[in-house]
Amino acid sequence: MQKKIFVIAACLAFALACGSALSAQTAAPASPSSASSTPSAAALTEQGLAALKLNQSQQALDDFQQALQANPNDVAANLLASTAALNLYKGDLAVQYAEKARQLDPDNWKVHTTLVAAYAAAGKKEQRDNERETLRKLHADPQARDAMQTSGFLLEIFPVKQYRVEAVEYFKPVGKFRVYYRFVLRNAQGKRVWQIDAESNDFDQKSWAAAHPEDAAAGNRQFQLVGDDAATxxxxxxxxxxxxxxxxxxxVVTVIEEQTKPFPGESAP
Structure with a gap:
């Protein structure tokens, strides 16, 4: 089975998982004190999930916030609220909800995948890098099976011109061209229109290392920034x-800013 990236911004797989958990919560017998509030919170979260899937992040955030008013200790709702805030470039708010989720469930690796992007969005580089290191350790931990089965994680969401850029970091370079980072560009409707990879393939590295032995010995490599879609x-x-x-x-930001024509994916039907 191919390893999959857990990209929480896209959030569909996680949303389905959260939806299943919410369904289980709804099906469980409610205590007399929570019989009226729990279904309302669950319904609001389900409504927020639907909005998130439709790229309606502000509506999703409103729904999750209402759900959290009724149940502030819901880990899934806090994570999803953080995700919606990330999509709206509200870094400090994303941190608020992600840190609450960590307080409630510190051993949940998905909390850390949300925190790293939240800290990046808020400009908190030290905290961001601490979370990156935490994720690397979890990826190497046989006890953290979900983390081990992923190839990378969403590191940051940021805007450039009219695009939303999702930056993915891989635990180890992937593919025959050894991709270290992938930057996925989406339009205002959330459609993927292009990707830019930072790669360092072994064939080019061999010739570069022969010409720059001291740099290569210090661990440096030759990298390329390349753009790709199915045909270009x-x-x-x-x-x-x-x-x-x-x-x-x-x-990558410079490449996008210097682009004067639509990316190939923008002209596709």
Missing amino acids: HTDYRMFSGMPDYDLIRKQ
């Missing part, structure tokens, strides 16, 4: 060094 490939630029996310992110 674009080479943007090459650079050498370490796979530093913030430096690569700056280059």
